Amino acid sequence: MDKKEDMVYPSGYEPPKGKDNSMETRKSLLHVILGDHSKEISEDLDTDLFEVMKRRRSTRKFETKPVENWKVEKILAAADTAPTAGNFQGFEIFHIKNKEMKEKLVEAANNQPYVNAPLVLVYCKNPSRVKLKFPKRMLTKFAIQDATLAAAYSQLAATALSLSTIWIGMIDEKKVAEIIGTDLEPSSILCIGYPVKRKFPKPRRNLSDLIHVME
Numbered sequence: 719m720d721k722k723e724d725m726v727y728p729s730g731y732e733p734p735k736g737k738d739n740s741m742e743t744r745k746s747l748l749h750v751i752l753g754d755h756s757k758e759i760s761e762d763l764d765t766d767l768f769e770v771m772k773r774r775r776s777t778r779k780f781e782t783k784p785v786e787n788w789k790v791e792k793i794l795a796a797a798d799t800a801p802t803a804g805n806f807q808g809f810e811i812f813h814i815k816n817k818e819m820k821e822k823l824v825e826a827a828n829n830q831p832y833v834n835a836p837l838v839l840v841y842c843k844n845p846s847r848v849k850l851k852f853p854k855r856m857l858t859k860f861a862i863q864d865a866t867l868a869a870a871y872s873q874l875a876a877t878a879l880s881l882s883t884i885w886i887g888m889i890d891e892k893k894v895a896e897i898i899g900t901d902l903e904p905s906s907i908l909c910i911g912y913p914v915k916r917k918f919p920k921p922r923r924n925l926s927d928l929i930h931v932m933e
């Protein structure tokens with residue numbers, strides 16, 4: 719592995735001096751991700767990323783069956799493997815277990831009833847964590863991207879674990895923040911559970927229309 723003094727960082731992205739770059743936290747994160755759940759893994763876990771992407775489909779009807787703790791752990795740890803600006807992790811995740819809070823979140827999400835799902839995770843931006851010497855506007859942008867990527871990683875992890883999800887962007891940020899008791903600005907809510915019915919993925923436009931090749 720490169721020695722710390724040999725590492726080269728893009729200008730503005732250098733880690734602060736004296737910061738503990740210990741691998742211990744990283745190792746414990748990977749431990750959760752890779753954790754041995756041999757019995758469950760054989761039945762419920764798809765480790766082929768492209769298969770997972772191929773079959774992901776949003777769900778708005780969940781069974782009442784709760785999400786197992788080992789799955790919740792993997793979904794949360796997956797979020798923390800996402801890249802973040804300068805590796806400052808400019809986001810926070812609120813795991814909403816409280817029943818009344820979930821009901822209030824439905825209201826704060828334009829009365830979308832499926833927000834009251836078995837597993838509800840609120841992803842918030844935390845630009846104050848992003849200790850880069852860039853204008854505030856840039857740090858805010860980084861925090862939105864950090865929070866969004868983290869939620870996307872969780873969404874894929876949930877799919878890999880035979881769960882379904884719905885991404886909620888239609889939220890009243892102020893109301894959501896008030897309900898969960900934070901000063902941070904929420905960016906999205908990820909609702910997760912077992913689908914009542916498994917559906918085929920939705921069609922997309924042709925890749926040739928989506929991709930703009932510049933030669």
Ligand SMILES: Cc1cc2nc3c(=O)[nH]c(=O)nc-3n(C[C@H](O)[C@H](O)[C@H](O)COP(=O)(O)O)c2cc1C
Binds near residue numbers: 774777884885888919
């Ligand atoms: C940024 C964003 C915001 C979204 N907001 C909502 C929402 O508020 N309510 C909802 O029911 N679905 C929401 N969705 C889910 C989309 O409707 C869904 O992903 C889309 O129809 C594609 O379907 P698929 O996820 O099955 O591929 C949102 C998705 C994204 C990425």
